[in-house]
Amino acid sequence: RKRIVSGVQPTGSVHLGNYLGAIKNWITLQNTYETLFFIVDLHAITLPYEPKQLSEATRSTAAIYLACGVDTSKSSVFVQSHVRAHAELMWLLSAVTPIGWLNKMIQFKEKSRKAGDENVGAGLLTYPVLMASDILLYQSDFVPVGADQKQHMELTRELAERVNYLYGGRKWKKMGGRGGSIFKVPEPLIPPAGARVMSLTDGLSKMSKSDPSDQSRINLLDPKDVIKNKIKRCKTDSLPGLEFDNPDRPECNNLLSVYQLVTGKSKEEVARECHDMNWGTFKSLLTDALINHLHPIQVRYEEIMSDSAYLDDVLLDGATKAADIADATLNNVYQAMGFLRR
Numbered sequence: 241r242k243r244i245v246s247g248v249q250p251t252g253s254v255h256l257g258n259y260l261g262a263i264k265n266w267i268t269l270q271n272t273y274e275t276l277f278f279i280v281d282l283h284a285i286t287l288p289y290e291p292k293q294l295s296e297a298t299r300s301t302a303a304i305y306l307a308c309g310v311d312t313s314k315s316s317v318f319v320q321s322h323v324r325a326h327a328e329l330m331w332l333l334s335a336v337t338p339i340g341w342l343n344k345m346i347q348f349k350e351k352s353r354k355a356g357d358e359n360v361g362a363g364l365l366t367y368p369v370l371m372a373s374d375i376l377l378y379q380s381d382f383v384p385v386g387a388d389q390k391q392h393m394e395l396t397r398e399l400a401e402r403v404n405y406l407y408g409g410r411k412w413k414k415m416g417g418r419g420g421s422i423f424k425v426p427e428p429l430i431p432p433a434g435a436r437v438m439s440l441t442d443g444l445s446k447m448s449k450s451d452p453s454d455q456s457r458i459n460l461l462d463p464k465d466v467i468k469n470k471i472k473r474c475k476t477d478s479l480p481g482l483e484f485d486n487p488d489r490p491e492c493n494n495l496l497s498v499y500q501l502v503t504g505k506s507k508e509e510v511a512r513e514c515h516d517m518n519w520g521t522f523k524s525l526l527t528d529a530l531i532n533h534l535h536p537i538q539v540r541y542e543e544i545m546s547d548s549a550y551l552d553d554v555l556l557d558g559a560t561k562a563a564d565i566a567d568a569t570l571n572n573v574y575q576a577m578g579f580l581r582r
């Protein structure tokens with residue numbers, strides 16, 4: 241079976257963008273593929289953070305995966321730092337990653353500009369190398385992510401090819417080694433709708449955990465009245481009717497897409513249904529659709545969070561299974577790179 245991995249950072253709260261761009265798609269994919277989903281806590285320390293909040297956010301994010309429908313009989317769920325191979329492979333890969341590749345990462349440029357020089361640690365620059373390790377360790381075929389991870393995926397692919405070229409294939413065979421490729425070159429799976437959910441307060445910037453205004457996003461755990469209020473106050477326009485794909489109406493396109501995804505209707509159906517609608521009518525429809533979709537997730541979340549032994553078991557089991565796969569790859573890489581093994 242083809243294998244899939246993906247993860248979310250335990251920073252801030254999981255929002256509708258993370259859900260529609262990534263997590264919701266995992267739920268469908270786990271029926272067809274071998275799936276591993278991790279909480280990337282090692283990534284979460286690349287910007288200033290509160291140590292006390294990290295472990296709480298890590299548990300909470302794991303519980304959200306399960307509440308959204310990640311099924312532990314089909315998928316392994318684990319915490320990135322619990323599988324040591326991630327950090328170890330990252331060191332090996334960082335030695336062969338050209339700094340130029342890292343310097344041109346858009347997310348690095350944006351995050352470092354916002355953080356200011358004093359707060360830019362080396363980890364913010366090497367962040368994509370850790371992400372590549374997360375993926376390559378599992379010989380993954382596909383990685384379901386939102387559109388903002390496209391460039392990181394491209395780097396992951398290039399890095400896999402570079403290691404295969406430098407240490408795999410012919411060169412390695414001549415030294416009496418196993419030969420063949422060391423890493424599988426993975427492909428991103430970016431959904432046709434929901435890949436880029438936009439801010440509620442500005443249809444031109446993406447919904448993000450780091451936006452200082454909580455009004456800009458719907459968090460998966462937002463109570464009903466908060467959702468209602470955010471939709472009531474979100475940015476709209478004053479043109480008649482509602483439509484997809486009009487570049488002058490980014491907010492309209494975004495809200496219709498969200499409505500489409502949380503109701504499970506087709507784009508054509510939504511386009512027809514909302515064509516002659518005014519904002520007031522649509523906002524109350526959207527509010528109800530969001531609440532109906534998120535409420536069951538919130539109920540399950542509370543159940544899961546109330547049984548900490550269960551969550552511990554899930555994470556331990558997930559890490560054990562993941563480490564088996566990851567260690568095999570890591571050993572192979574050490575060997576291919578010429579290390580003396582004990």
Ligand code: TYM
Nearest residue numbers: 246247248249257258261262371374385386435436437447
């Ligand atoms: P993170 O935590 O920023 O986001 C988690 C997932 O949510 C997607 N996403 C969005 N999708 C649609 N619209 C949005 N507004 C939106 N905002 C975020 C992201 O694309 C992502 O899929 N580097 C990754 C975490 C990571 C990872 C990995 C992912 C680390 N290692 C290995 C896959 C495989 C990140 O920062 O995601």
